[in-house]
Amino acid sequence: MEANALPNVAVLGAGSWGTALAALIARHGHPTVLWGRDADGIEAIETRHENPRYLPGIPLPASLRATTDLEHSLKGADFVLVVVPSHAFAETLRKLAPHRPAHAGVAWATKGFEPGSGRFLHEVAEEVLGPDVPLAVVTGPSFAKEVAQGLPTALTVHGNDASFAQAVADALHGPAFRAYTGNDMLGAELGGAMKNVLAVATGVADGMQLGLNARAGLITRGLNEMLRLNHAIGGKAETLMGLAGLGDLVLTCTGDLSRNRRLGLALGRGQSIEDAVREIGQVVESVQTADEVMRQAERHGIELPISSAVQCVLHGDLTPAEGLKLLLSREQKPEYPRNLFG
Numbered sequence: 001m002e003a004n005a006l007p008n009v010a011v012l013g014a015g016s017w018g019t020a021l022a023a024l025i026a027r028h029g030h031p032t033v034l035w036g037r038d039a040d041g042i043e044a045i046e047t048r049h050e051n052p053r054y055l056p057g058i059p060l061p062a063s064l065r066a067t068t069d070l071e072h073s074l075k076g077a078d079f080v081l082v083v084v085p086s087h088a089f090a091e092t093l094r095k096l097a098p099h100r101p102a103h104a105g106v107a108w109a110t111k112g113f114e115p116g117s118g119r120f121l122h123e124v125a126e127e128v129l130g131p132d133v134p135l136a137v138v139t140g141p142s143f144a145k146e147v148a149q150g151l152p153t154a155l156t157v158h159g160n161d162a163s164f165a166q167a168v169a170d171a172l173h174g175p176a177f178r179a180y181t182g183n184d185m186l187g188a189e190l191g192g193a194m195k196n197v198l199a200v201a202t203g204v205a206d207g208m209q210l211g212l213n214a215r216a217g218l219i220t221r222g223l224n225e226m227l228r229l230n231h232a233i234g235g236k237a238e239t240l241m242g243l244a245g246l247g248d249l250v251l252t253c254t255g256d257l258s259r260n261r262r263l264g265l266a267l268g269r270g271q272s273i274e275d276a277v278r279e280i281g282q283v284v285e286s287v288q289t290a291d292e293v294m295r296q297a298e299r300h301g302i303e304l305p306i307s308s309a310v311q312c313v314l315h316g317d318l319t320p321a322e323g324l325k326l327l328l329s330r331e332q333k334p335e336y337p338r339n340l341f342g
């Protein structure tokens with residue numbers, strides 16, 4: 001990189017969030033290349049400056065380059081931002097590893113765990129890329145559509161290398177975008193994953209028209225579930241009280257742009273999960289994340305009644321009405337039996 005030049009950025013994954021983040025970074029003046037696997041979508045971004053499938057009608061900066069050639073997208077990159085769904089995370093890292101410029105750190109804005117193993121994404125990244133690559137996770141309350149439209153947004157970047165996390169935050173930070181930094185990848189990833197499961201719970205309650213009290217109760221007790229599991233795995237409580245936890249939980253549990261909330265709404269109204277996911281037409285991370293959250297909870301001996309009910313409803317083991325009955329029939333107890341964490 002030339003002295004004083006802004007870092008070159010390669011963004012991998014041309015869905016709604018990858019496109020919105022690439023557009024943001026390009027608008028901030030960084031030479032930015034977006035890689036995606038769908039040739040028609042990439043051509044539309046490159047020639048018409050629009051992503052018609054994922055962000056229809058929103059103009060993208062003409063300076064944003066787009067390609068289906070992964071190796072080409074990584075040439076000259078100073079850092080890489082991976083924004084594919086969690087099920088494609090490990091595969092994408094394996095593909096990028098041989099072409100990553102030696103100095104380029106790797107960040108991701110994917111939310112979830114590695115499906116099947118339940119590993120945190122930073123654990124996957126450390127294994128695939130080796131122990132010496134700077135890593136960072138980008139997370140917080142941020143609907144792609146609003147970011148692409150230039151609406152004000154705040155999120156946070158947690159990394160294992162302070163200067164890399166700062167470089168990623170610097171590329172995101174701008175007139176309508178505040179990017180904070182931190183060093184708790186564990187807590188940041190847990191918050192981003194769990195809020196998707198809890199958004200299904202509030203969506204189900206709203207779909208069943210249970211009222212605003214129920215919604216607020218679920219958000220608060222949901223935050224409690226996040227804090228308990230986070231404490232057990234060794235994340236920092238403040239991470240979960242900030243943008244990566246409470247912030248994203250409130251957004252996703254109340255904002256109808258959330259696909260996880262919309263899945264819950266549909267289930268609460270009696271629609272099947274298959275029809276709801278098909279109608280949403282984009283990634284709905286909670287479907288796999290609920291299993292992985294409960295796997296983590298079992299590993300650490302933590303009880304998570306709301307997340308567990310969501311898992312059962314998603315698997316068809318309980319109807320939304322049975323899930324509700326189960327939650328309401330739990331034993332009465334102090335709000336905090338010992339402390340904030342249990």
Ligand SMILES: NC(=O)C1=CN([C@@H]2O[C@H](COP(=O)(O)OP(=O)(O)OC[C@H]3O[C@@H](n4cnc5c(N)ncnc54)[C@H](OP(=O)(O)O)[C@@H]3O)[C@@H](O)[C@H]2O)C=CC1
Binds near residue numbers: 013083
């Ligand atoms: N959208 C949002 O507001 C936010 C999303 N996130 C997170 O970002 C991640 C990506 O989500 P988002 O962009 O919204 O999802 P979308 O459904 O909008 O897009 C998914 C993208 O991933 C691509 N993809 C799917 N499988 C693969 C694969 N195996 N290899 C390469 N590319 C693949 C799809 O390509 P194709 O079109 O060819 O299928 C598509 O471009 C998720 O973890 C999500 O939780 C985080 C914050 C905000």
Ligand SMILES: O=C(CO)COP(=O)(O)O
Binds near residue numbers: 283
């Ligand atoms: O993560 C998000 C907002 O921060 C997007 O939420 P959904 O995946 O539920 O749409």
